[in-house]
Amino acid sequence: MNLFKTKFFIATLLICALFFYGCKEKQSSQQWYKGSLHTHSLWSDGDTFPEMVINWHKSHGYHFVALSDHNSLEDKEKWEKISESSAHQQAFINYQSKYGENWIECKKDTGGIQVKLKTFKEFKPLFEETGKFLIIQSEEISDRFEGKPIHLNAINLQKLIRPQKGQSVADVLQKNIDVVTAQGRKTGVPMIVQINHPNYKYALSVQDMITLRDIRFFEVHNGYSPANNDGDSIHPSTEVIWDQINIAFLKQGKPLLYGVASDDSHHYQVFNSKNSNPGRAWVMVKASELTTKSLIEAMMKGDFYASTGISLKEVLFRNNQLKISVEAEPGVNYRIQFIGCKVKDKETTILKETDGREATFDLNKNILFARAKIISDKLKENPFCEGDYKMAWSQPVRHY
Secondary structure, X not given: OOXXXXXXXXXXXXXXXXXXXXXXXXXXXXXXXXXXXXXXXXXXXXXXXXXXXXXXXXXXXXXXXXXXXXXXXXXOOOEEEOXXXXXXXXXXXHHHHHHOOOOOOEEEEOOEEEEEOOOHHHHHHHHOEOOOEEXXXXXXXXXXXXXXXXXXXXEOOOOOOOOOOOOOHHHHHHHHHHXXXXXXXHHOOOOEEEEOOOOHHHOOOHHHHOOOOOOOEEEEEEOOHHHOOOOOOOOOOHHXXXXXHHHHHHHOOOOOOEEEEEOOEOOOOOOOOOOOOOOOOEEEEEEOOOXXXXXXXXXXXXXXXXXXXXXXXXXXXEOOEEEEEEOOOOOOOEEEEEEEEEOOOOOOEEEEEEEOOEEEEEOXXXXXXXXXXXXXXXXXXXXXOOOOEXXXXXXXXXXX
Protein backbone atom coordinates (compact mmCIF):
# COMPACT_ATOMS: atom_id res chain seq x y z
CA MET A 1 0.00 0.00 0.00
CA ASN A 2 1.54 3.34 -1.03
CA LEU A 3 1.69 6.38 1.24
CA PHE A 4 -1.37 8.06 -0.31
CA LYS A 5 -3.54 4.96 0.11
CA THR A 6 -2.31 4.51 3.68
CA LYS A 7 -3.22 8.11 4.59
CA PHE A 8 -6.59 7.77 2.85
CA PHE A 9 -7.31 4.52 4.73
CA ILE A 10 -6.39 6.07 8.09
CA ALA A 11 -8.49 9.18 7.38
CA THR A 12 -11.48 7.01 6.46
CA LEU A 13 -11.13 5.06 9.70
CA LEU A 14 -10.97 8.28 11.69
CA ILE A 15 -14.08 9.67 9.99
CA CYS A 16 -15.97 6.43 10.65
CA ALA A 17 -14.81 6.39 14.26
CA LEU A 18 -15.86 10.00 14.77
CA PHE A 19 -19.23 9.32 13.13
CA PHE A 20 -19.81 6.25 15.32
CA TYR A 21 -18.73 8.12 18.44
CA GLY A 22 -21.00 11.05 17.56
CA CYS A 23 -23.99 8.77 17.02
CA LYS A 24 -23.26 6.93 20.25
CA GLU A 25 -22.95 10.21 22.15
CA LYS A 26 -26.22 11.47 20.66
CA GLN A 27 -28.01 8.27 21.58
CA SER A 28 -26.59 8.13 25.10
CA SER A 29 -27.52 11.78 25.72
CA GLN A 30 -31.21 10.95 25.41
CA GLN A 31 -33.11 10.48 28.64
CA TRP A 32 -36.61 9.89 29.92
CA TYR A 33 -38.68 12.94 30.88
CA LYS A 34 -41.87 12.58 32.91
CA GLY A 35 -44.75 14.81 31.91
CA SER A 36 -48.41 15.56 32.49
CA LEU A 37 -50.34 16.59 29.38
CA HIS A 38 -53.79 17.25 30.86
CA THR A 39 -54.28 19.45 33.95
CA HIS A 40 -56.75 22.09 35.18
CA SER A 41 -56.75 25.04 37.55
CA LEU A 42 -59.12 27.80 38.68
CA TRP A 43 -58.71 29.28 35.21
CA SER A 44 -61.45 26.82 34.29
CA ASP A 45 -62.96 24.09 36.48
CA GLY A 46 -60.02 23.06 38.66
CA ASP A 47 -60.14 23.60 42.42
CA THR A 48 -56.84 25.41 42.98
CA PHE A 49 -54.58 28.14 41.68
CA PRO A 50 -52.29 27.50 38.68
CA GLU A 51 -49.16 27.96 40.81
CA MET A 52 -50.33 25.21 43.14
CA VAL A 53 -50.96 22.88 40.19
CA ILE A 54 -47.50 23.50 38.74
CA ASN A 55 -45.83 23.27 42.13
CA TRP A 56 -47.50 19.90 42.83
CA HIS A 57 -46.06 18.40 39.65
CA LYS A 58 -42.61 19.89 40.07
CA SER A 59 -42.36 18.72 43.68
CA HIS A 60 -43.48 15.20 42.68
CA GLY A 61 -40.73 14.54 40.16
CA TYR A 62 -42.31 15.67 36.90
CA HIS A 63 -40.10 17.33 34.30
CA PHE A 64 -42.84 19.08 32.33
CA VAL A 65 -46.50 19.92 32.59
CA ALA A 66 -49.13 21.22 30.17
CA LEU A 67 -51.68 23.40 31.94
CA SER A 68 -54.70 22.75 29.72
CA ASP A 69 -57.65 24.70 31.06
CA HIS A 70 -60.91 24.57 29.13
CA ASN A 71 -60.96 27.15 26.32
CA SER A 72 -58.35 29.28 28.07
CA LEU A 73 -54.65 30.16 27.78
CA GLU A 74 -54.39 32.02 31.12
CA ASP A 75 -53.53 35.24 29.27
CA LYS A 76 -56.07 37.85 30.41
CA GLU A 77 -57.21 39.50 33.63
CA LYS A 78 -59.40 37.22 35.72
CA TRP A 79 -60.59 37.53 39.29
CA GLU A 80 -61.72 34.41 41.15
CA LYS A 81 -64.27 34.70 43.92
CA ILE A 82 -63.41 32.48 46.86
CA SER A 83 -66.66 30.64 47.47
CA GLU A 84 -67.82 29.21 50.76
CA SER A 85 -67.13 25.64 49.60
CA SER A 86 -64.60 23.79 51.72
CA ALA A 87 -62.46 23.03 48.65
CA HIS A 88 -62.19 26.71 47.67
CA GLN A 89 -61.55 27.80 51.24
CA GLN A 90 -58.80 25.21 51.67
CA ALA A 91 -57.28 26.12 48.32
CA PHE A 92 -57.07 29.78 49.35
CA ILE A 93 -55.53 28.92 52.73
CA ASN A 94 -52.89 26.71 51.06
CA TYR A 95 -52.20 29.38 48.44
CA GLN A 96 -51.69 32.09 51.08
CA SER A 97 -49.42 29.85 53.09
CA LYS A 98 -47.28 28.97 50.08
CA TYR A 99 -46.92 32.34 48.33
CA GLY A 100 -47.84 35.10 50.79
CA GLU A 101 -49.26 38.60 50.42
CA ASN A 102 -46.38 39.93 48.32
CA TRP A 103 -47.37 37.58 45.50
CA ILE A 104 -51.13 37.33 45.93
CA GLU A 105 -53.40 40.19 44.85
CA CYS A 106 -56.80 40.26 46.59
CA LYS A 107 -59.76 42.54 46.97
CA LYS A 108 -62.72 42.35 49.34
CA ASP A 109 -66.22 43.68 48.87
CA THR A 110 -69.74 42.82 49.92
CA GLY A 111 -69.55 39.71 47.75
CA GLY A 112 -66.56 38.35 49.63
CA ILE A 113 -62.88 37.87 48.76
CA GLN A 114 -61.69 37.86 45.16
CA VAL A 115 -58.21 36.85 44.06
CA LYS A 116 -56.57 37.92 40.81
CA LEU A 117 -55.33 34.82 39.00
CA LYS A 118 -51.75 34.97 37.77
CA THR A 119 -51.30 34.68 34.01
CA PHE A 120 -49.14 32.14 32.22
CA LYS A 121 -46.42 34.74 31.64
CA GLU A 122 -46.43 35.62 35.34
CA PHE A 123 -46.19 32.13 36.86
CA LYS A 124 -44.00 30.54 34.17
CA PRO A 125 -40.70 32.15 35.39
CA LEU A 126 -41.51 31.14 38.96
CA PHE A 127 -41.03 27.46 38.17
CA GLU A 128 -39.06 26.86 35.00
CA GLU A 129 -35.44 25.72 35.25
CA THR A 130 -33.38 24.93 32.18
CA GLY A 131 -32.92 21.19 31.86
CA LYS A 132 -34.99 20.49 34.98
CA PHE A 133 -38.56 21.71 34.60
CA LEU A 134 -40.69 23.06 31.78
CA ILE A 135 -44.25 24.41 31.44
CA ILE A 136 -46.01 24.10 28.08
CA GLN A 137 -48.83 26.51 27.22
CA SER A 138 -51.85 24.43 26.27
CA GLU A 139 -55.62 24.43 26.01
CA GLU A 140 -58.35 21.84 26.27
CA ILE A 141 -60.56 22.83 23.36
CA SER A 142 -63.98 21.94 24.73
CA ASP A 143 -66.69 21.64 22.10
CA ARG A 144 -70.03 19.83 21.80
CA PHE A 145 -72.39 18.24 19.32
CA GLU A 146 -75.97 17.41 20.26
CA GLY A 147 -75.00 17.41 23.92
CA LYS A 148 -71.94 15.18 23.48
CA PRO A 149 -68.71 16.59 24.99
CA ILE A 150 -65.91 16.71 22.43
CA HIS A 151 -62.56 17.65 23.98
CA LEU A 152 -59.07 17.88 22.47
CA ASN A 153 -55.85 19.03 24.07
CA ALA A 154 -53.85 21.45 21.94
CA ILE A 155 -50.32 21.48 23.32
CA ASN A 156 -47.87 24.35 22.85
CA LEU A 157 -50.49 26.71 21.47
CA GLN A 158 -49.49 30.31 20.82
CA LYS A 159 -52.99 31.74 20.42
CA LEU A 160 -56.33 30.76 21.92
CA ILE A 161 -58.56 28.59 19.76
CA ARG A 162 -62.31 28.92 20.10
CA PRO A 163 -64.44 25.77 19.72
CA GLN A 164 -65.14 25.41 16.01
CA LYS A 165 -68.55 23.64 16.12
CA GLY A 166 -69.67 21.39 13.26
CA GLN A 167 -72.36 19.25 11.67
CA SER A 168 -71.41 15.95 13.33
CA VAL A 169 -69.08 14.56 15.98
CA ALA A 170 -66.48 13.77 13.32
CA ASP A 171 -66.89 17.22 11.77
CA VAL A 172 -66.39 18.95 15.13
CA LEU A 173 -63.27 16.89 15.78
CA GLN A 174 -61.80 17.57 12.35
CA LYS A 175 -62.48 21.30 12.38
CA ASN A 176 -60.74 21.71 15.74
CA ILE A 177 -57.82 19.54 14.63
CA ASP A 178 -57.51 21.60 11.44
CA VAL A 179 -57.31 24.92 13.25
CA VAL A 180 -54.53 23.66 15.55
CA THR A 181 -52.65 22.30 12.55
CA ALA A 182 -53.09 25.61 10.72
CA GLN A 183 -51.76 27.59 13.69
CA GLY A 184 -48.70 25.35 13.87
CA ARG A 185 -47.98 25.82 10.17
CA LYS A 186 -48.53 29.59 10.31
CA THR A 187 -46.33 30.17 13.35
CA GLY A 188 -43.71 27.52 12.61
CA VAL A 189 -44.06 26.42 16.24
CA PRO A 190 -44.33 22.65 16.89
CA MET A 191 -47.72 21.70 18.31
CA ILE A 192 -49.60 18.50 18.95
CA VAL A 193 -53.27 17.77 19.45
CA GLN A 194 -54.71 14.78 21.28
CA ILE A 195 -58.23 13.37 21.50
CA ASN A 196 -59.27 13.36 25.15
CA HIS A 197 -61.33 10.77 27.10
CA PRO A 198 -63.34 9.32 24.17
CA ASN A 199 -65.53 7.30 26.54
CA TYR A 200 -66.51 10.26 28.71
CA LYS A 201 -70.31 10.09 28.45
CA TYR A 202 -69.51 7.72 25.58
CA ALA A 203 -69.38 10.75 23.30
CA LEU A 204 -66.95 9.42 20.67
CA SER A 205 -67.11 6.22 18.64
CA VAL A 206 -64.61 4.46 16.43
CA GLN A 207 -66.62 5.56 13.39
CA ASP A 208 -66.33 9.19 14.50
CA MET A 209 -62.54 8.97 14.49
CA ILE A 210 -61.42 6.65 11.68
CA THR A 211 -62.07 9.34 9.05
CA LEU A 212 -59.90 11.96 10.79
CA ARG A 213 -56.80 13.54 9.24
CA ASP A 214 -53.69 14.94 10.92
CA ILE A 215 -54.36 13.36 14.30
CA ARG A 216 -51.52 11.46 15.99
CA PHE A 217 -52.41 11.29 19.68
CA PHE A 218 -55.20 9.62 21.63
CA GLU A 219 -55.89 9.46 25.38
CA VAL A 220 -55.90 5.72 26.00
CA HIS A 221 -56.06 6.22 29.77
CA ASN A 222 -57.63 9.05 31.75
CA GLY A 223 -57.25 9.10 35.53
CA TYR A 224 -60.84 10.07 36.30
CA SER A 225 -63.46 7.34 36.73
CA PRO A 226 -66.18 9.00 34.55
CA ALA A 227 -63.76 8.63 31.63
CA ASN A 228 -64.89 4.97 31.44
CA ASN A 229 -61.54 3.63 30.25
CA ASP A 230 -62.79 0.04 30.49
CA GLY A 231 -66.03 0.67 28.62
CA ASP A 232 -69.13 -1.34 29.52
CA SER A 233 -71.32 -4.11 28.15
CA ILE A 234 -72.15 -2.16 24.99
CA HIS A 235 -69.17 0.20 24.65
CA PRO A 236 -65.58 -0.92 23.92
CA SER A 237 -62.68 0.08 26.14
CA THR A 238 -60.42 2.93 25.12
CA GLU A 239 -57.71 0.38 24.30
CA VAL A 240 -60.00 -1.43 21.89
CA ILE A 241 -61.01 1.90 20.33
CA TRP A 242 -57.32 2.83 19.97
CA ASP A 243 -56.56 -0.45 18.21
CA GLN A 244 -59.59 -0.21 15.93
CA ILE A 245 -58.58 3.27 14.83
CA ASN A 246 -55.05 2.08 14.06
CA ILE A 247 -56.33 -0.86 12.04
CA ALA A 248 -58.41 1.56 9.97
CA PHE A 249 -55.65 4.18 9.75
CA LEU A 250 -53.03 1.74 8.44
CA LYS A 251 -55.41 0.30 5.87
CA GLN A 252 -56.07 3.88 4.73
CA GLY A 253 -52.35 4.61 4.50
CA LYS A 254 -52.35 6.98 7.48
CA PRO A 255 -49.68 7.16 10.22
CA LEU A 256 -50.15 5.26 13.47
CA LEU A 257 -52.10 6.88 16.28
CA TYR A 258 -50.08 7.07 19.51
CA GLY A 259 -51.51 6.58 22.99
CA VAL A 260 -51.09 8.92 25.95
CA ALA A 261 -52.10 8.58 29.59
CA SER A 262 -53.29 11.64 31.49
CA ASP A 263 -54.42 12.67 34.95
CA ASP A 264 -57.02 15.16 33.77
CA SER A 265 -56.43 16.52 37.25
CA HIS A 266 -59.00 18.94 38.68
CA HIS A 267 -58.94 18.23 42.41
CA TYR A 268 -55.99 19.03 44.68
CA GLN A 269 -57.73 19.39 48.04
CA VAL A 270 -59.27 15.96 48.65
CA PHE A 271 -57.65 12.77 47.32
CA ASN A 272 -60.04 9.88 46.74
CA SER A 273 -61.54 7.77 43.97
CA LYS A 274 -64.41 10.22 43.43
CA ASN A 275 -62.10 13.08 42.55
CA SER A 276 -59.86 13.73 39.57
CA ASN A 277 -56.50 13.84 41.35
CA PRO A 278 -52.96 14.33 40.02
CA GLY A 279 -50.41 11.53 40.06
CA ARG A 280 -52.51 8.83 38.40
CA ALA A 281 -51.21 8.84 34.81
CA TRP A 282 -48.47 10.44 32.72
CA VAL A 283 -46.17 10.07 29.74
CA MET A 284 -42.46 9.32 29.71
CA VAL A 285 -40.76 10.91 26.71
CA LYS A 286 -37.29 9.93 25.53
CA ALA A 287 -35.70 13.11 24.20
CA SER A 288 -32.29 14.68 23.74
CA GLU A 289 -33.12 17.71 25.90
CA LEU A 290 -35.87 19.19 27.99
CA THR A 291 -37.30 21.66 25.51
CA THR A 292 -40.78 21.82 24.04
CA LYS A 293 -39.39 21.33 20.54
CA SER A 294 -37.37 18.26 21.53
CA LEU A 295 -40.26 16.70 23.47
CA ILE A 296 -42.74 17.18 20.62
CA GLU A 297 -40.29 15.86 18.03
CA ALA A 298 -39.77 12.75 20.16
CA MET A 299 -43.49 12.21 20.62
CA MET A 300 -44.14 12.60 16.90
CA LYS A 301 -41.68 9.73 16.37
CA GLY A 302 -43.37 7.61 19.04
CA ASP A 303 -40.41 7.84 21.41
CA PHE A 304 -42.50 7.76 24.56
CA TYR A 305 -44.70 5.48 26.60
CA ALA A 306 -47.81 5.99 28.74
CA SER A 307 -47.90 4.92 32.38
CA THR A 308 -50.02 4.77 35.50
CA GLY A 309 -47.09 3.83 37.71
CA ILE A 310 -44.71 1.47 35.91
CA SER A 311 -41.28 2.74 34.85
CA LEU A 312 -39.53 1.20 31.87
CA LYS A 313 -35.77 1.00 31.45
CA GLU A 314 -36.00 0.41 27.74
CA VAL A 315 -38.51 0.49 24.90
CA LEU A 316 -36.60 -0.41 21.77
CA PHE A 317 -37.81 -1.23 18.27
CA ARG A 318 -34.96 -2.35 16.03
CA ASN A 319 -34.74 -4.82 13.16
CA ASN A 320 -38.48 -5.46 13.50
CA GLN A 321 -38.08 -6.56 17.11
CA LEU A 322 -39.89 -4.78 19.94
CA LYS A 323 -38.05 -5.05 23.25
CA ILE A 324 -39.45 -4.06 26.64
CA SER A 325 -37.43 -3.85 29.84
CA VAL A 326 -39.05 -2.88 33.16
CA GLU A 327 -37.49 -0.79 35.93
CA ALA A 328 -38.77 -3.26 38.48
CA GLU A 329 -39.91 -2.43 42.01
CA PRO A 330 -38.85 -4.91 44.72
CA GLY A 331 -41.47 -7.55 45.35
CA VAL A 332 -43.61 -6.58 42.37
CA ASN A 333 -44.41 -9.00 39.54
CA TYR A 334 -44.93 -8.01 35.93
CA ARG A 335 -46.68 -9.40 32.88
CA ILE A 336 -45.77 -8.12 29.42
CA GLN A 337 -48.38 -8.55 26.70
CA PHE A 338 -47.68 -7.94 23.04
CA ILE A 339 -50.97 -6.95 21.48
CA GLY A 340 -51.40 -6.62 17.75
CA CYS A 341 -53.38 -7.27 14.63
CA LYS A 342 -52.58 -9.70 11.86
CA VAL A 343 -52.89 -8.35 8.32
CA LYS A 344 -55.99 -10.40 7.48
CA ASP A 345 -57.75 -9.83 10.83
CA LYS A 346 -60.19 -7.13 11.86
CA GLU A 347 -59.27 -6.89 15.53
CA THR A 348 -56.28 -7.22 17.81
CA THR A 349 -55.32 -10.19 19.97
CA ILE A 350 -52.59 -10.97 22.49
CA LEU A 351 -49.84 -12.24 20.21
CA LYS A 352 -47.42 -13.11 23.00
CA GLU A 353 -47.44 -12.94 26.79
CA THR A 354 -44.48 -13.15 29.16
CA ASP A 355 -44.17 -13.02 32.94
CA GLY A 356 -41.09 -11.13 34.03
CA ARG A 357 -39.18 -7.89 33.69
CA GLU A 358 -38.08 -8.21 30.08
CA ALA A 359 -39.55 -9.52 26.84
CA THR A 360 -39.20 -9.25 23.08
CA PHE A 361 -41.53 -9.71 20.15
CA ASP A 362 -40.54 -10.18 16.51
CA LEU A 363 -42.79 -8.61 13.91
CA ASN A 364 -43.16 -10.20 10.51
CA LYS A 365 -44.96 -9.11 7.35
CA ASN A 366 -48.13 -10.85 8.51
CA ILE A 367 -48.46 -8.48 11.50
CA LEU A 368 -50.17 -5.17 10.72
CA PHE A 369 -48.91 -3.59 13.94
CA ALA A 370 -48.07 -4.52 17.52
CA ARG A 371 -47.72 -2.76 20.87
CA ALA A 372 -46.84 -3.76 24.41
CA LYS A 373 -48.93 -3.52 27.55
CA ILE A 374 -47.17 -4.00 30.87
CA ILE A 375 -49.27 -4.97 33.89
CA SER A 376 -48.04 -5.18 37.49
CA ASP A 377 -49.61 -6.87 40.50
CA LYS A 378 -49.24 -3.69 42.56
CA LEU A 379 -52.36 -1.65 43.20
CA LYS A 380 -52.33 2.12 42.76
CA GLU A 381 -51.97 4.12 45.97
CA ASN A 382 -54.84 6.45 45.00
CA PRO A 383 -56.85 4.48 42.44
CA PHE A 384 -59.64 6.00 40.37
CA CYS A 385 -61.54 2.73 40.77
CA GLU A 386 -61.27 -0.54 42.67
CA GLY A 387 -58.72 -2.97 41.25
CA ASP A 388 -56.66 -0.28 39.50
CA TYR A 389 -53.23 -1.87 39.04
CA LYS A 390 -50.14 -0.04 37.84
CA MET A 391 -49.72 -0.37 34.06
CA ALA A 392 -47.84 1.00 31.08
CA TRP A 393 -48.32 1.04 27.33
CA SER A 394 -45.70 1.27 24.58
CA GLN A 395 -46.54 2.85 21.24
CA PRO A 396 -47.64 0.67 18.32
CA VAL A 397 -45.03 -0.26 15.73
CA ARG A 398 -45.26 -1.87 12.33
CA HIS A 399 -43.01 -4.10 10.20
CA TYR A 400 -40.61 -2.26 7.91
